[in-house]
Amino acid sequence: MVDGEPRDEARAPESAAADTSPAAGAAERELRRDDAAGVITGVAAGLGRHTGIDPVVWRTAFAVTALGGGTGLWLYAFAWLLMRDARGGPALLEQLLNRRLSGEAVLALLGGGLALGTAFNLIGGFGWTTLVLAVPLVLGGLIAHNRGVDLSRVARQLPEWLTKREPPPNAPGSEPDPAYYNPAQPWAAAPSGPIDLAVVARQSAAREAPDPDDEEDEDSGEDRERPPRPKDRDDAAARPSPRRGVSLLGVSAWIVAALTAVVFVHAGGVSVGALLSPQAAPLYLGGVITVCGVVLVVGTWAGNPRGVAPVAALVTVLAVAATTTDLTQLRFGDARWRPAAVSEVREPFELGVGQARLDLTALPLEPGQEVTVRVRVGFGSLDVLVPDSTRAVVHGRAGFGRVALADRVSQLGVGLALHDTLEPVSGSGGDGAAEEAVSEAPTLNLVLDSYAGDLEVWHVAA
Secondary structure (H helix, E strand, O other), rough: OOHHHHHHHHHHHHHHHOOOHHHHHHOOOOEEOOOOOOOOOOOHHHHHHHHOOOOOHHHHHHHHHOOOOOOHHHHHHHHHHHHHHOOOOOOHHHHHHOOOOOOOHHHHHHHHHHHHHHHHHHHHHOOHOOOOHHHHHHHHHHHHHHHOOOOOHHHHHHHHHOOOOOOOOOOOOOOOOOOOOOOOOOOOHHOOOOHHHHHHHHHHHHHHHHHHHHHHHHHHHOOOOOOOHHHHHHHHHOOOOOOOOHHHHHHHHHHHHHHHHHHHHOOOOOOOHHOOOOOHHHHHHHHHHHHHHHHHHOOOOOEEEOOHHHHHHHHHHHHHHHHOHHHOOOOOOEEEEEEHHHHHHOOOOEEEEEEEEEOOOOOOOOOOOEEEEEEEEEEEEEEEEEOOOOOOEEEEEEEEEEEEEEOOOOEEEEEEEEEEOOOOOOOOOOOOHHHHHHHOOOEEEEEEEEEEEEEEEEEEEE
């Protein structure tokens, strides 16, 4: 035995262990933007592909948190700076910092940014803005915990991910696509470019080599189904089986139904206002979100929590809408208003979506009297009928659509604003009497608002 042999034997296990280490064999799971499935920049589509969560959920989260002081907007921009392009090229911040950022580090930075925005909003006191940011933060943490992510370990490793000096990946270069030889195609019609002879050899060998299973079937003369190969059986065994157990979505529905019944009993009747009014919505919808969060935590150990997270996201959006707008006042369909007293026009007329018609011909007005009427139609059309014996001072605004004042003025476009006056129609008396009737005519101040639609004001005979 030579003196060098024991040293070689001792070194062999170490080199084998080094070659089979996870770092050497495992490829990095990159977080890339998905331009093909993206809507704007591919950020939400790339996050959805990396995490296995529908991109719609990510887009909803960015949109909801944008209502909290614009936090979702700068989080989206931050994600665009941190994510690599669709081909795996380095992210902009990776190039500026000259270091590699893993997908886990990017997700941790986004979660930390959302937590920082929530903390800043808490400085001024707890309000609906804090609720808008805190609910997605809590839901995101629960979903991560449900998937087996150790959030404390991620928080401890984040400084290490940011301080390591591993260089960013190189931008992929464009290479010409090889043209492969097709034996059935004549050389005169062959495409230009390099020919990979190794591929040609493998394709020819694959066509010429007989399948031993097919030979056995031919020898036996029987048509039998081929049993799965060992590799196929290993792949089937390695494939994770779907999560089984009690559907926690059904359990959540029963709990929410019981909570709704308690709210109706406490309110003394069944009404939408008891659930979605600005005073009741934070408590009721906040309770529903809490139930979903508890169910997601329970689903980590038992049951099937599938479908709970999307429901929680939708309820969060509804909670944000209920805290910013009085949903109980929204009206849909067709509306016909014909007030018969001045007291009936003190409150504004409102319609969410549909067609509205306001007839002011039955409104009793004294000479020289001035009355203000406010009408708001979200999406749709509005026709206002004014008696020809009154003066109509119109202040109309429409985000998109058309604004018309009788046959004299008509505007069509975006961001419309109309400020004009319809003078009363003079009577049939002498010139002096007609001028006196016009000067003493009552005045209707019409304040008309619409997000998108048609606003029209007409003079009609009373």
